[in-house]
Amino acid sequence: LGVSTRRMDRLVDTLGITSLSKSQVSVMAKDLDTQVEAFRSRPLDAGPYTFVAADALVLKVRENGRVVNVHTLVAVGVNAEGYREILGVDVTSSEDGAGWLAFFRSLVARGLSGVRLVTSDAHAGLVAAIGGTLPGASWQRCRTHCDCKVIT
Incomplete structure (x- = not known):
């Protein structure tokens, strides 16, 4: 830490x-x-996790005496009992497709299953990682990141 x-x-x-x-x-x-x-690294054994939300936070940290940005990848799922659960957190140097792919692969390896819908922003690498690791899951842009326009 x-x-x-x-x-x-x-x-x-x-x-x-x-x-x-x-x-x-x-x-x-x-x-x-x-x-x-x-x-x-705990097993994700409270599934199936039918709904997952994924996002990244950019944080400033001190590393080797310098302040740098890191990207904290976060996934939250709804477990079989209907409760939200933080599925995973990972820190990467950039929010790219390779980081998201490794993150989702680690979640699947720990037991993430039964995902039917994932919401996130439209980051191309994130969307590709979802498609590559969660076959059969639908993807939807979350409302927070939606560029919805109201017509008056």
């Missing part, structure tokens, strides 16, 4: 903890990394 000591100090300060050593931050970050990886 690359959590800085200063940032972790601010976080724990809100919890009423007054200070942390670098080794304590390191232990906490390692534990968080383990939990995040377990979440990101």
Whole structure:
């Protein structure tokens, strides 16, 4: 996660903890990394996931002393019980077709199945990745990204 000591100090300060050593931050970050990886690699066994929404967020992160943009790919599905579930999160250097394809392949490998509809923006690489990994699923542009025009 690359959590800085200063940032972790601010976080724990809100919890009423007054200070942390670098080794304590390191232990906490390692534990968080383990939990995040377990979440990101867990089996998707609450399917079928008939509806999936996919999108990307652009975030600024500090990497090797520089601030750079990263693209966080996110997929949310509706599970067999009708509840929304975050299916996956992945961070890539750019939002391209190869990144989306790898992301959806990893979801399918973890058990994503039964998808009948995927909504997303019309990013060509994303739409192609959906078609290449989720045969039989329909795609629809989500309302948030729709360029709908109102005629008056």
